């Protein structure tokens with residue numbers, strides 16, 4: 001059986017080919033350059049952490065392949081405002097439709113509702129998508145090393161830099177952490193979830209943090225539910241955290257965000 005990442009990569013390549021047929025690169029690039037200025041995603045994470053406090057990237061996610069529907073009452077601008085009120089430093093917005101019930105419009109609408117920097121949470125397999133992300137207003141992109149080779153990762157990162165965006169380079173094991181270092185990543189996310197098996201284990205961050213590039217800002221991703229998890233991840237060396245499900249399941253998202261931050 002092919003894993004979910006391979007399946008997603010296959011439909012993304014088709015989707016990008018289709019989008020490229022409908023829109024020339026020059027058009028996307030012009031839209032990227034005309035978009036609202038990047039808000040400084042990494043800078044906001046740096047400014048937001050202190051001893052005893054991790055910066056929060058709060059995720060707007062309706063559904064996922066591992067959990068199915070997570071939140072039925074789904075209003076991205078209202079969620080963005082609740083996260084901002086709760087103390088998030090940045091937002092993450094899923095734009096992938098087939099697996100996460102996301103949409104490009106959710107990024108546009110959530111970002112317009114707040115002043116926080118936003119990362120487009122999607123699966124990038126072509127530099128064309130980086131300019132598209134900026135055109136949608138994204139302040140950062142996600143580079144999932146489990147999905148692509150180093151040459152493509154380097155292309156995505158340089159395209160992000162060209163457009164003034166940060167790149168969050170996501171790793172899940174030692175080999176990927178080594179690749180992140182060689183790529184010169186300064187914003188590294190350790191995903192506690194194995195995207196192939198969906199197994200989540202906070203010990204992944206504890207195991208890999210020590211191997212992170214010395215000058216990188218370390219983000220722990222996935223599977224954080226309570227403040228004790230946050231304390232544990234800070235002790236492991238994380239400076240920021242990416243949290244979706246546990247906050248998306250709450251009725252009062254602002255209060256839950258404050259409680260998680262402690």
Ligand SMILES: O=P(O)(O)OC[C@@H](O)[C@@H](O)c1c[nH]c2ccccc12
Pocket residue numbers: 059061121122144170191221222223224242243244245246
């Ligand atoms: O909902 P969680 O367990 O708090 O996880 C959030 C985030 O880390 C997760 O959505 C994520 C991390 N990397 C990804 C890559 C693609 C899609 C989703 C993700």
